[in-house]
Amino acid sequence: MxxxxxxxxxxxxxxxxxxxxxxxxxxxxxxxxxQIAPQERWMxxxxxxxxxxxxxxxxxxxxxxxxxxxxxxxxxxxxxxxxxxxxxxxxxxxxxxxxSDFDMMDIAQSGATPHKLEIARREQVSETVAAALCTSSDIEVMSVLLRNTGVRFANSTMDVIVRVAAEHDTIARLLIPRPELRPAQALALFWSVSHELRRTILDRFAASRKILQDAAEDVFPLAARETAPDAAVREALAYIDRRQRDRKAAEVTPFGSLEGLVERAAQIGFTEELRAEAAVLANVQRDLLNRMIDDFGGEPLAILAKATGLSREHLTAMIEGSGRMDAFNRVEQAVRVFDTMSVDKAQTVLRYWNWVIARAARAG
Incomplete structure (x- = not known):
């Protein structure tokens, strides 16, 4: 068949x-x-x-x-x-x-986005490779990197991400919990993020200065007796000092006190004259005071009020004087920060902001 x-x-x-x-x-x-010699493998x-x-x-x-x-x-x-x-x-x-890292850096700089994303998902990503991946400020790649606990970021790379986070809420939310984020970077980012993220930054980075104050306690009288004050020491002690207001300015101000000035601002608004005098009384840079008054939220004024010992009523008066009483729930957001932040931590934040602006002015 x-x-x-x-x-x-x-x-x-x-x-x-x-x-x-x-x-x-x-x-x-x-x-x-x-089982094979290197030369044979290469061939x-x-x-x-x-x-x-x-x-x-x-x-x-x-x-x-x-x-x-x-x-x-x-x-x-x-x-x-x-x-x-x-x-x-x-x-x-x-x-x-x-x-190698060199190979991955080359791909990070010249490869397509899908290739960069796969590198960003590796179990471990070094500081140099992460820096190369962040060079293009690709939001998707940065998001994957920030979610990856095996990634290590250099401080310079964090500066790049902070600048991107200032314009992208998604990146800011992923950045703020990262262990590499320094207080200086977080407090710089503060001005650009939402009310919710501002509170998160303050909760995490508004640290007490007690350890500094204890360490410098006997330095204050010593520095005061020096005939040729050291500028760097004077600046450091100004950051550490428990006192925020300028006492000498309070003795000669026509408004009697910072409280009196705030009460006047609530009546007529923060004129240029009142802004200038308030900066002197609160012992802050004029540019910083302007930024706090003109900010979209009330949190910066809450920090100013807490750091200078103003009452909650005077905080409300400052917001009223800014001319933006109801904008973006400024009073509600300000009171929430005022009621939950200690004087010491508020002063830490205020001193940092003031220090940054003063340093920038000297550099300029």
């Missing part, structure tokens, strides 16, 4: 020579170091590299997945596959331990 050939399963086509050779060479390249990698240039996508993906697991994978071959289509590059960018 004749065999029914129609019922027999089709025989698989023999592998193409390219596919077979590529797989064999990949096997050799992936051998452990104990085989060169041949494999040439074959992969014109190989189909499926074969390139298979080779990339194998090489991603190899600690001794040839660097040149890895770099080329890391620059390939994202389907090929993904396992190498995400997993390969043989890929």
């Amino acid at each position: 004749a065999e029914d050939l129609s019922a027999a399963p089709p025989r698989p086509a023999p592998p193409k020579a390219r596919d077979l050779l590529t797989r064999r060479l990949a096997d050799i390249v992936c051998l452990p170091s104990s 085989v990698a060169d041949v494999l590299d040439e074959l992969l240039r014109s190989a189909d996508l499926e074969l390139r993906v298979k080779v990339a997945k194998r090489l991603a697991q190899q600690h001794d994978a040839p660097r040149g071959l890895l770099r080329r596959l890391a620059h390939d289509q994202i389907e090929v590059a993904e396992p190498i960018l995400r997993q390969s331990q043989a890929l």
Whole structure:
């Protein structure tokens, strides 16, 4: 009886020579170091590299997945596959331990966004690679980096992210909890974020100065007796000092006190004269006082009031004098900060802001 050939399963086509050779060479390249000399691995990698240039996508993906697991994978071959289509590059960018920081920095600077995102998702990302990824200020890449607890950021990179966060709420929300964020950076970001994020910044970064005050307690009288005051010491002690108001200015002000000035501002508004006198009495830079009065929220004025010992009623009077009593719930937001912040912490924030503006003025 004749065999029914129609019922027999089709025989698989023999592998193409390219596919077979590529797989064999990949096997050799992936051998452990104990079984192949470095020179042999490099030689085989060169041949494999040439074959992969014109190989189909499926074969390139298979080779990339194998090489991603190899600690001794040839660097040149890895770099080329890391620059390939994202389907090929993904396992190498995400997993390969043989890929150097230099290689990843090159991809971060010249690669497409999908390639950058895979690097940002790696289990560990160094400061140098994170810096390269942040250079383009790509919001999506920064978001992935900030969510990744295995990423380490240099201080200069945090400065870049702070500038982006000032314009993008999503980045600000991810940035504020990061352990690398310094108080100076957070308090600079304060001015650009929402009421909610402002409170978060104050809760985390408005620190007490008690440790500084205890350390400098006997320095104050010593510095006062010096005939040639040290400018740096004087500036540092001004930051540490428990007193905020200028007492000498209070003795000669035509308004009697800072309270009296605030009461007058509530009646006629913060004129240029009142702003100038208030800055002197509160012992802050004029530019800082203007910024607090003109700010969209009431939190800066709450910090000023708390730091200078004003009452809640005088805080409300300051907001009224600013001419923006109802804008953005200024009173509600201000009172919330005023009631929850200590005098010491409010002074820390105010002194920092004042110090930054004073330093910028000297530099200019």
